[in-house]
Amino acid sequence: MPERVAPGALFLPGYAASIEREALRGIAAICALAPPHHLLTPGGRRLSVAMTGCGAFGWHSDRAGYRYVSRDPVSGRPWPAMPRSWRDLAREAAERAGYPGFEPQSCLVNRYDTGARMGLHRDCDEDDLTSPVVSVSFGVTAAFLFGGAERHDPVRKLAVESGDVLVWGGPSRLAYHGVAPLPRRTHSLTGPLRWNLTFRRVTHRQ
Ligand code: MD5
Ligand code: FE
Known part of the structure; x- marks a missing residue:
């Protein structure tokens, strides 16, 4: 059952x-x-979450700051294509939450190992802040x-399990x-890991 967890935010348990x-x-x-x-933060620390991505843009961080880039700065190559099924899922989840026509340009792939965490922050590196963020979790359950x-x-806590989707708009x-911090647990398909896919629109539509 979908649940409004905050104004503009919809939790879709098991949607994926x-x-x-x-x-x-x-x-x-x-990942291959x-x-x-x-990634290195502008302050010179390493994030405990390991990141990659797919789509036209990928989120990147280093001493120069946080930004979206159209090539993987580590490999020098464009990001892998976003799978059509992922894009469709993100679009349908956004529509359910009341945001029709979502066209994600970036899917950040976050890998959490035991103990990895993400400190409180806001997502504000996108030019288009009118589009929602769609987040999909797989593997070990985390406390969002x-x-x-x-x-x-x-701050409220929400347990996010494998297959759960959240739309933030x-x-x-x-x-x-x-x-x-990710608890030491084992998931049948991911072992100790949690994966989070985060779909975003980066630029304004013309
Ligand atoms: C995660 N990732 O579980 C989360 C899922 C990130 C990040 O936060 O920046 O990579 S995205 C959750 C999100 C996005 C936009 C707004 C809100 C939550 N919110 O209003 O709570 O790895
Ligand atoms: Fe975030």
Whole structure:
């Protein structure tokens, strides 16, 4: 049953469960072409989450800052293509949440190993902040943290399981959020890992 977890945000438990195996094969194919890396923050620290991506743009971070780039700076090659089935799933999930016509240009692939976490932050590196963010989780269950428009707003926890989808749009698009350290657990298909796919539109539509 879909659940409004915040204004503009919709939780679709199990929405991607039927494509779990296919999606994990797709993730393996993308990682073979563009291996995930622990990117450097502008402050010089390594992220505990390892990242890669697919689509026209990939999110990147290094000493020069956070930005979207059309080639993998590590390999020098364009990002792997976004699988059509992924794009369709993201578009349909966005439509269910009230955002029809979503055309993602970037799918960030986040790999969480035991203990990996993501501190509270806002996603604001996209030029187009009118489009939602669609996030799809596979593997080990994580505690997703979501707050409000201000860093010190109260934070709620949401357990996100393999196959769960979240759509963040409207007033939730710029909400603070993060992921608590991944517990040491085993999932039948991913072992100790959690994978998160995050679909975004980067540029404004013409
Ligand atoms: C994750 N990734 O589980 C999350 C899923 C990231 C990131 O946060 O930036 O790679 S995306 C969750 C999200 C996006 C936009 C808004 C909100 C949550 N929100 O309002 O809570 O690896
Ligand atoms: Fe984020």
